[in-house]
Amino acid sequence: MAKMAASLVEHGQDAFKKLFKYYKRRNPPPDFSEVIDFSKGLRSDKVFPAKLNLDAVSERDAQRVGLRPVQAWKAFGLEGYPGFIFISNPFLPDAQRYWVKQCLKVYPKKPNVCNLDMHMTASETADIWERSVDLIRKNSRGRSEPRTLLERLRWVTLGYHYNWDTKTYSAGHHCPFPADLSCMSQHVAAACGFPGFTAEAGILNYYRSDSSLGIHVDESELDHTPPLLSFSFGQSAIFLLGGAKREDPATAMFTHSGDIMVMSGASRLLYHAVPRILTTPTVGPTSPGLPHQSEGPLPSSPEDLLVHNIEAGEWEVCECYLQTSRVNVTVRQVLGPGQGFPSETVKKTTLFSSKGSYHQGENIEDVNIKAKRIRNDSGSSTDS
Ligand SMILES: O=C(O)CCC(=O)C(=O)O
Numbered sequence: 001m002a003k004m005a006a007s008l009v010e011h012g013q014d015a016f017k018k019l020f021k022y023y024k025r026r027n028p029p030p031d032f033s034e035v036i037d038f039s040k041g042l043r044s045d046k047v048f049p050a051k052l053n054l055d056a057v058s059e060r061d062a063q064r065v066g067l068r069p070v071q072a073w074k075a076f077g078l079e080g081y082p083g084f085i086f087i088s089n090p091f092l093p094d095a096q097r098y099w100v101k102q103c104l105k106v107y108p109k110k111p112n113v114c115n116l117d118m119h120m121t122a123s124e125t126a127d128i129w130e131r132s133v134d135l136i137r138k139n140s141r142g143r144s145e146p147r148t149l150l151e152r153l154r155w156v157t158l159g160y161h162y163n164w165d166t167k168t169y170s171a172g173h174h175c176p177f178p179a180d181l182s183c184m185s186q187h188v189a190a191a192c193g194f195p196g197f198t199a200e201a202g203i204l205n206y207y208r209s210d211s212s213l214g215i216h217v218d219e220s221e222l223d224h225t226p227p228l229l230s231f232s233f234g235q236s237a238i239f240l241l242g243g244a245k246r247e248d249p250a251t252a253m254f255t256h257s258g259d260i261m262v263m264s265g266a267s268r269l270l271y272h273a274v275p276r277i278l279t280t281p282t283v284g285p286t287s288p289g290l291p292h293q294s295e296g297p298l299p300s301s302p303e304d305l306l307v308h309n310i311e312a313g314e315w316e317v318c319e320c321y322l323q324t325s326r327v328n329v330t331v332r333q334v335l336g337p338g339q340g341f342p343s344e345t346v347k348k349t350t351l352f353s354s355k356g357s358y359h360q361g362e363n364i365e366d367v368n369i370k371a372k373r374i375r376n377d378s379g380s381s382t383d384s
């Protein structure tokens with residue numbers, strides 16, 4: 001089986017698509033032995049330690065956003081992918097809980113935009129968390145139908161809201177980017193050698209255990225010099241990193257809870273995909289970094305600490321949700337320094353951003369292909 005995965009890579013022709021299908025397959029299950037696992041350090045000969053800028057972020061600034069001191073981060077590069085940096089869970093004990101809570105409770109709130117807005121009124125989507133918590137708490141693993149709004153959440157956009165139809169950002173469709181996530185992203189980017197990074201757009205993807213994300217490249221940002229940052233929480237997944245062309249072969253790696261990926265330089269515009277979320281039927285964490293038992297509270301709050309310990313009741317809901325889910329946050333800088341949107345994009349916004357018409361009259365498959373959205377095994381749309 002391991003040979004099979006390798007031979008798919010060697011044959012070139014549509015190698016990425018074949019690898020995607022291979023890792024997505026349930027029956028028979030794929031062999032994961034060739035998947036790079038950065039949590040195991042330098043075990044693979046393709047993995048090498050990445051150099052970070054150790055002075056870019058003070059220990060105090062890192063702590064403020066829930067990160068360990070940069071000196072303690074385990075950061076890796078991957079042979080053949082210059083500019084790709086994988087940081088294996090650099091979060092302080094319990095800090096992930098804060099970020100998970102933000103992703104589930106805070107960022108889906110208005111004025112941010114989510115998939116549920118496309119079919120529901122503003123008042124119906126006003127408090128997704130509050131409307132979901134009681135049922136999530138009574139969670140029974142293994143059921144297939146999502147019962148709550150939180151379980152039907154597929155994406156949230158922050159800052160400059162990504163328009164899935166036109167594949168553009170625009171000046172007219174924008175709301176303030178969350179200050180905490182902006183600050184954390186700035187520190188991660190600075191440690192990776194990008195001190196001027198500005199978080200301008202965010203896409204949160206909410207994956208259920210049968211979800212996948214198709215092969216795509218993130219090229220809608222107007223400047224590709226700044227890196228793209230990716231934060232993963234919850235269940236582990238297989239992430240495939242390909243080449244500059246869609247059919248180029250790809251490398252498979254695990255992403256676990258707390259892991260950060262940085263796509264910069266020559267790796268900024270590489271094709272990538274998430275063919276599979278890895279969940280096991282056992283209760284408790286399956287992802288090495290998933291916070292389960294309290295790992296020890298965050299340091300008692302200096303006044304300016306951005307992350308804080310969350311309430312036990314809130315974590316109970318997050319933990320139930322994460323037993324079958326993965327949340328990924330990508331943070332992007334859209335514009336170069338001093339750059340503005342071309343007037344063309346502003347015009348397009350008026351045409352396409354009216355909420356009622358978003359995705360309407362379109363075949364769901366077309367929308368999924370165009371917008372490279374998350375799909376479920378059943379093939380059903382996860383856009384609603
Ligand atoms: O979920 C992931 O790890 C990748 C997400 C992604 O590629 C995207 O949002 O563009």
Ligand SMILES: [Fe+2]
Pocket residue numbers: 216217218272
């Ligand atoms: Fe992406």
